[in-house]
Amino acid sequence: MELNERKELAEILFPNIKHDRAYYEEKYPERNLKDGAMVTRFGPSPTGFVHMGSLFGSFCDSVFARQSGGVFYLRIEDTDQKRSVENGVEGIFKDLEAFDIKPDESSVVGGNYGPYIQSERTEIYQSYVKDLIVQGYAYPCFMSEEEINSIREEQELSKIKVGVYGSFAVDRDLSLEEIKERLAKKMEYVIRLKSPGDSKKEVEVVDCIKGKIKFPEHDIDTVLLKKDGTPTYHLAHVIDDHLMHTTHVIRGDEWVASLPLHVQLFQILGFKMPNYAHTAPITKKDDGGIRKLSKRKDAEAKVSYYEEVGIPIEAVKLYLATILNSNFEEWYLNNSDKSFEEFTFTFDKMAIGGTLFDLDKLNNISKTYFSRKSGEEVFNETLEYTKKFDLEYARLLEENKSDMIKFLNIEKDSSRPRKDISKYSDVKEEFSYAIDELFYKENYSKYTGDKKYSTTLIRDYVESVLDLDVSNEEWFNDIKKFSLDNGYAASPKEYKQDSSKYKGHVGDICEALRVMVTGRDKSPDLFSIVKILGKDRVLERINFYEEKYNK
RNA sequence: GGUCUGUUGGUGAAGUGGCUUAACACACCACCCUCUCAAGGUGGCAUUCACGGGUUCGAACCCCGUACAGACUACCA
Numbered sequence: 001m002e003l004n005e006r007k008e009l010a011e012i013l014f015p016n017i018k019h020d021r022a023y024y025e026e027k028y029p030e031r032n033l034k035d036g037a038m039v040t041r042f043g044p045s046p047t048g049f050v051h052m053g054s055l056f057g058s059f060c061d062s063v064f065a066r067q068s069g070g071v072f073y074l075r076i077e078d079t080d081q082k083r084s085v086e087n088g089v090e091g092i093f094k095d096l097e098a099f100d101i102k103p104d105e106s107s108v109v110g111g112n113y114g115p116y117i118q119s120e121r122t123e124i125y126q127s128y129v130k131d132l133i134v135q136g137y138a139y140p141c142f143m144s145e146e147e148i149n150s151i152r153e154e155q156e157l158s159k160i161k162v163g164v165y166g167s168f169a170v171d172r173d174l175s176l177e178e179i180k181e182r183l184a185k186k187m188e189y190v191i192r193l194k195s196p197g198d199s200k201k202e203v204e205v206v207d208c209i210k211g212k213i214k215f216p217e218h219d220i221d222t223v224l225l226k227k228d229g230t231p232t233y234h235l236a237h238v239i240d241d242h243l244m245h246t247t248h249v250i251r252g253d254e255w256v257a258s259l260p261l262h263v264q265l266f267q268i269l270g271f272k273m274p275n276y277a278h279t280a281p282i283t284k285k286d287d288g289g290i291r292k293l294s295k296r297k298d299a300e301a302k303v304s305y306y307e308e309v310g311i312p313i314e315a316v317k318l319y320l321a322t323i324l325n326s327n328f329e330e331w332y333l334n335n336s337d338k339s340f341e342e343f344t345f346t347f348d349k350m351a352i353g354g355t356l357f358d359l360d361k362l363n364n365i366s367k368t369y370f371s372r373k374s375g376e377e378v379f380n381e382t383l384e385y386t387k388k389f390d391l392e393y394a395r396l397l398e399e400n401k402s403d404m405i406k407f408l409n410i411e412k413d414s415s416r417p418r419k420d421i422s423k424y425s426d427v428k429e430e431f432s433y434a435i436d437e438l439f440y441k442e443n444y445s446k447y448t449g450d451k452k453y454s455t456t457l458i459r460d461y462v463e464s465v466l467d468l469d470v471s472n473e474e475w476f477n478d479i480k481k482f483s484l485d486n487g488y489a490a491s492p493k494e495y496k497q498d499s500s501k502y503k504g505h506v507g508d509i510c511e512a513l514r515v516m517v518t519g520r521d522k523s524p525d526l527f528s529i530v531k532i533l534g535k536d537r538v539l540e541r542i543n544f545y546e547e548k549y550n551k
Numbered sequence: 552g553g554u555c556u557g558u559u560g561g562u563g564a565a566g567u568g569g570c571u572u573a574a575c576a577c578a579c580c581a582c583c584c585u586c587u588c589a590a591g592g593u594g595g596c597a598u599u600c601a602c603g604g605g606u607u608c609g610a611a612c613c614c615c616g617u618a619c620a621g622a623c624u625a626c627c628a
Contacts, residue, residue, distance in 0.1 A: 045628055080627055145626085159552045162624060190626055215555070226626040233628050257555060257623035280557090281622075290620070322576085326564055329576055351564085353557045354621065361563065361577050371590085416590040476586075492586080510586035522588035 005176045006134050012183065013140060013191075014130040017123065021131050024124055028113050028243045037070035039247045042103070043077040043237075046088030050095035050303045051295040052357070053252060053282050059320050060250050060279060062101050063345050070247070073105035075240060076117040079230050089117075095303045099313055113244040118236050125231040128239055128269065129191055129224055137196070137268045138224055140189040141171040142182050163220040165195065172221065191225035197264055205259050208248070208277035208347035218260035234261055242271040253278040277347055282323070283354040293357055300359065310385050310424030315366035322365070325349040336372070367419040375409030378427070385424035393428050400435045403532055407434040410528040418524060433518035433529070436537070440544065453512035455546040457486060461509070462538055468531050475527045483509050516545040 001009070031039060040061035044054055058074075065072035074096075078084050085091075093108060105111025115121055132138035141164070148164065155162045172194060174182075182189070197217035204214050224235045231239075241249055256278045266273045281292045295301045306316050321340045322329045326349050332340065370378060379401065386394035397404055408431070411418050420430055433439050465482045467475070480490040483506045489495035495505035514526055517538055523529060530538055 043628085047628095077628065083627065141626095148626095156552070161553060192626095210556070213555070220624095223626050228626085230626085232626070237628095252622090252628095253556080254622055254628090259555090278556095283621080285562095292621080323563075327575095329563085330565090330574090333576075356563065358563055358577070364577055367589095411589080414590080418589050420589055479586080505586085507586045514587065520588090524587095524589075526586070 001136070001173075001176060003134070003136075006136055009140075009176055009179060010130045010133040012180070013133065014126055017127045017130050019123070019127055021128055024127065024243060028245070031071065031245045033071070034069055036068055037247075038064050038068040039071045039073075039245055040065045040250055041073050041075055041241070041244065041246050043075045043251075044092050045080070045083045046076055046078050046085060046092065047083055048085040048088040048091040049295075050092055051301045052293050052303065053301075055095070055099060055101075055303050056282060056320055056323070057250060057252060057279060058096060058101050059099070059317070060277075060324060060345075062103075063321075063324070064248060064250070065104070066341070067344060071104045073111060073113070073244065074103035074107070074116065075244070076107060076119075077233070077236065078117060078119045079233065079236055098307060099303070099317060118231070118240070121236075121240070122230060124243070125235055125239055126225070126229065129231075129235070132193075132224070132268065133191070135268075137194050138191050139172060139174070139194050140179060140183075141169070141192045141221070141223075142187045142189045143171060161199075161220075163222075164192065165220040169221045188227050190223045190227055192221040193224050193261075193265070193268075195219050195221050195264065196268070197260070203260050203263055205263060205276065207256070207259075208275055209280075209350045210256070210278060210352055213256065213259070215260045218264045220261070222261055234258060234265065238262060238265040238269065238271065241274055242266070242269070246274050248275045248277055250277045250279065253280055277350075280351045281354050282357050284357050290354065290356070292354070300357065308389065310389070310426075311362065311366050311422070312369055312381065312424070315362065315369045318365050318369070319362045321345075322361070323351070323355050326351065363422045366422040370421045371417040371419045375405045375407070375412055378408045378421070379405050382424045382427045386428075389425070390428070396435050396437060404431070404434055406532045407431055407529070410524045420524075433520070433523070439519060439541070451511075451515075452549055453515060453545075455516070455542055457509070458512050458516060459539065459542050461513070462535060462542065466530070466535065466538075468535065472525070472527050479509060480506050516542050 033039070042054070042058040042061045044050065044058075050058070062072045064070070076089055076092075089107070093106075096102075103109065105113065105116065107114070107116040129138055143164070147170075151164070151168050152162050155168075169192070171192075195218060197219040199216040199219045201217045202214050203217050204212055206212055222234060223232050225231055237249075240246075259276065263273065283290050284293045284298060293301045299305050306313065318332070318340060321343070322332070325343070325345045328340070328343055328345070328349075331343050332338075335342070373381070379397070383394060383397050386397060408427075421427060428438075461479070461482050465478055467478065470478070484490050487503045488509060489502040489505035492505045492507050495502050510526060511521060513530075514523055515521055517526070517529060517533065533541075
């Protein structure tokens with residue numbers, strides 16, 4: 001087809017395009033940023049929620065943009081209406097907000113490079129495609145679904161590359177007259193790329209994470225504009241990232257295979273190539289195999305899961321940072337007082353293969369997070385959590401606020417704070433003894449030992465020896481002395497040396513007191529608990545124990 | 552079938568030709584400390600980097616082949 005014919009065709013196909021490429025190039029000028037500033041983007045489909053993989057991606061985007069003094073924007077990729085869910089966009093913003101990921105530009109906050117919703121950019125895509133037709137790099141294809149399917153079957157059978165290319169692209173060289181005839185018959189069509197590639201030649205792409213990758217050149221006449229005039233991902237990606245001046249396309253590794261196509265589109269359109277960074281998938285062990293974390297099968301793939309089970313968002317972010325850069329973990333260990341934002345993330349410390357999602361590690365990070373928070377902070381955050389997920393407990397927390405904070409503060413001052421909570425929902429169980437109402441209701445459900453302890457001895461100790469106003473050391477000396485006076489060894493060591501001389505040792509006395517007071521045989525520092533409770537409540541609990549077990 | 556990518560302990564991984572008798576962290580086990588637990592301390596946990604071959608004085612690191620795994624192969628993104 002001659003140039004003037006192609007021009008005619010372009011006008012027939014796109015009679016209503018108001019602006020040409022030059023208009024858009026001028027409308028969206030180069031961004032004025034300092035050297036090295038990265039422009040990144042997150043492009044979710046409006047499916048209603050964010051899953052772990054895309055959270056990880058958007059986390060990368062925001063981190064790299066922020067630390068380079070660049071821009072991170074959010075673009076809704078809704079070119080496929082089937083994927084859209086009602087209020088899907090709101091869901092995405094909500095999930096991102098929960099993780100403190102705030103785009104500098106988006107359909108919500110605006111920006112100079114909008115619209116930030118692809119379905120509102122149709123005219124832009126079409127105007128570039130119109131130009132591609134004039135240049136002979138695109139053509140209307142009238143093949144039916146059946147035709148394409150039968151070609152594919154044939155190709156699969158003869159074990160050659162699948163797709164519309166070369167001699168399989170039957171509409172590639174239609175004459176203007178033939179096209180006009182089909183148009184007159186109202187035949188449906190898509191616009192395909194007239195690929196200039198030669199699969200015998202190689203293209204090399206440098207990926208920021210994976211390094212050099214070589215491919216055969218792309219030679220398939222990929223669909224650019226669908227039947228409804230809407231762009232495919234490939235076209236939209238190339239045009240948007242050019243016009244929005246993305247410097248680093250950070251996306252999932254499922255896209256590397258289409259890199260040769262994208263490179264070709266950038267070349268044909270005369271655009272400067274962005275840098276690419278393809279991130280490894282987050283995987284999970286399943287039936288002995290390893291697979292990508294799936295939002296359908298895995299609860300933990302949904303970002304809202306962490307909020308529901310009560311894992312602090314900060315801990316999830318820390319975990320994301322540790323899988324983002326392999327050297328982050330060690331840095332954080334040595335710089336625990338700093339925020340993760342002070343760490344400089346780089347592409348070359350990112351995983352190339354898949355990363356197994358390690359809940360154990362997340363738990364540990366979470367425990368460390370809690371151990372560093374003051375009792376009051378833990379209280380407030382837990383209260384907020386329970387207000388959403390456990391109203392009854394929220395009420396109890398509020399009624400027992402000052403005691404509760406004291407309990408949460410036990411052993412906090414030491415250089416080795418306790419690490420016994422990994423999620424907000426653990427507080428209720430771990431501190432079941434802290435609130436009378438809960439203690440008496442669920443009492444001893446946690447104590448499973450068969451040992452019965454003598455209440456007379458313990459009551460005697462509390463009434464005659466226990467002094468709440470002494471130091472921890474004095475308290476322990478007192479209880480040692482009491483043990484000795486009653487035929488118990490003052491230390492387990494002495495008891496072990498000659499067990500026949502004693503009925504037991506201090507540990508047994510402590511254990512008895514612990515079980516009576518807390519309803520469990522393991523607890524934080526006993527004296528601290530007893531001090532907070534006060535003598536009266538301790539005695540009440542001893543009576544309660546007696547009622548329940550010794551009658 | 553084709554095209555890409557990967558394969559270091561139970562897990563995440565460091566490692567880019569001699570400093571590696573393979574870091575660090577999580578998990579697990581043992582011991583110590585100790586009134587219990589948690590924390591902390593000490594030690595154990597790959598004699599070897601999927602396998603085979605090659606290059607080299609020397610390889611987890613470079614090359615080739617094989618095996619296995621993953622991604623992609625849509626008018627979905």
